[in-house]
Amino acid sequence: MDNTATRSSQQTIETFSKYVIPNYKRYPICLVRGEGSLVWDAEGNRYLDLFPGWGCNLLGYSPAPVVRAIQEQAAQLIHVPNTWYTEPQGDFAEFLCTRGFGQAFFCNSGAEAVEGAIKLARLHGGEGRHRIVTFENSFHGRTFAALTATGQPKFHEGLGPLVAGFRYAPFNDLDAVAALVDEGTCGIMIEPVQGEGGVNIPDDDFLAGLRQLADDNNCLLIFDEVQTCMGRTGTWFGYQQWDVQPDIMTLAKGVAGGVACGAFVAKPEIAESLRPGTHASTFGGNPLAMAAGLAAGKMIEDENLLDNCRQMSDRFRSHFEPLMSELPIIRELRIKGLMVGIDLTVPSTPVVGKCMEKGVLVNATHETVVRLLPAMTISAEQVDEGCAVIAEVLRELAEDAG
Numbered sequence: 001m002d003n004t005a006t007r008s009s010q011q012t013i014e015t016f017s018k019y020v021i022p023n024y025k026r027y028p029i030c031l032v033r034g035e036g037s038l039v040w041d042a043e044g045n046r047y048l049d050l051f052p053g054w055g056c057n058l059l060g061y062s063p064a065p066v067v068r069a070i071q072e073q074a075a076q077l078i079h080v081p082n083t084w085y086t087e088p089q090g091d092f093a094e095f096l097c098t099r100g101f102g103q104a105f106f107c108n109s110g111a112e113a114v115e116g117a118i119k120l121a122r123l124h125g126g127e128g129r130h131r132i133v134t135f136e137n138s139f140h141g142r143t144f145a146a147l148t149a150t151g152q153p154k155f156h157e158g159l160g161p162l163v164a165g166f167r168y169a170p171f172n173d174l175d176a177v178a179a180l181v182d183e184g185t186c187g188i189m190i191e192p193v194q195g196e197g198g199v200n201i202p203d204d205d206f207l208a209g210l211r212q213l214a215d216d217n218n219c220l221l222i223f224d225e226v227q228t229c230m231g232r233t234g235t236w237f238g239y240q241q242w243d244v245q246p247d248i249m250t251l252a253k254g255v256a257g258g259v260a261c262g263a264f265v266a267k268p269e270i271a272e273s274l275r276p277g278t279h280a281s282t283f284g285g286n287p288l289a290m291a292a293g294l295a296a297g298k299m300i301e302d303e304n305l306l307d308n309c310r311q312m313s314d315r316f317r318s319h320f321e322p323l324m325s326e327l328p329i330i331r332e333l334r335i336k337g338l339m340v341g342i343d344l345t346v347p348s349t350p351v352v353g354k355c356m357e358k359g360v361l362v363n364a365t366h367e368t369v370v371r372l373l374p375a376m377t378i379s380a381e382q383v384d385e386g387c388a389v390i391a392e393v394l395r396e397l398a399e400d401a402g
Helices: 008-018 064-074 087-099 110-125 145-151 174-180 206-216 287-302 305-326 351-357 381-401
Strands: 031-035 038-041 046-049 103-107 129-134 166-169 185-190 220-224 246-253 264-268 329-338 338-344 361-367 369-372
Touching: 038 103, 046 351, 064 287, 087 103, 087 287, 103 110, 110 145, 110 220, 110 246, 110 264, 129 329, 166 369, 174 206, 174 287, 185 206, 206 220, 287 305, 305 329, 305 338, 305 381, 351 361, 351 381
Parallel strands: 129 166, 129 185, 185 220, 220 246
Antiparallel strands: 031 038, 038 046, 103 264, 246 264, 329 338, 338 369, 361 369
8 A cells, every 4th residue: 555645744744833732742743644563754764663552552553344334434423412312322321231231321522421420420429529539640632630639749730720639549559548438429430440640450358348448338339440441451341450440430532442532331230420501512422433433342252352452462571571580670560451562760761762763653651661552453463573673672672770
């Protein structure tokens, strides 16, 4: 297939400099086409992307079943407001809830899903119960309530006053959570695996302990599964890794195979607190996103991608674990399914640029963590290729560090 573009990367960059607000730090590359875990820039350079779509491209670039579903749906209905019923929304809700639990509300993003979950928790809690406990190093989104829920002060700078009612506990510290929960608490919200915070994985009994705390205090347990949903951890949802079911969970990123889509799912007896008029989303549940989501889910099942996720997770581990004894700059390796975090003793940002020069795209987060969110369709050969480049770069970095 032709990878050429009508304009150079520099020409596109010049357009951006005139007309796009420069709030993102962008690399000086214009990507024009992708297929699976591979993507090409305007100059025809090929990259192996181990962080496709910031984790949204769960099935890689342009997965064929999702592309077909979008094409077919666009020829029928693109958008229908939620004053009407549509088959795709009902079908996708059924798919998600029969792999998980409860009833679904659809929106457009992770932040919007989190906002809706917060509103539902407060509505269900009733008068005087509005406080929510979240966790240090968490990330829940950029809208105001989601931003306030995020337990990282750097994201709050210059934006006060924030939304009242949030308290922050250290991750993996049940006693600290118990000390913050009181009669005004309506919920405890946590990412089953902290993504942006550095791929932090809970202790074996931590989520079960939160479930017990929530039950004992008659408040809701909310799992932010924006990153862990749709098979990312090797099960349909992250909570299934620990067999701890929340009352509400939020979904987004890869839930519709790369199409903008978010949702939250709640137990029916809790969902009924979201009465008509209390919440809405104009584009939420639109037929295009719903068709894409259903196609993505069926592709995961038809191609046994949960199994591939677990196998490729083991393959990443087999590459990186031996490096820990070889390279003292690797402080810790954290892997859950296809969420990979390599915590370094030195800044991780240089790894991104050095890997990009060698044709592999990765992410740096939380100052010292190299983060990978590969597509569930990634092949063993691509894992080997990517890990070889990352190992080469880490060895160079270790040399520089002395």
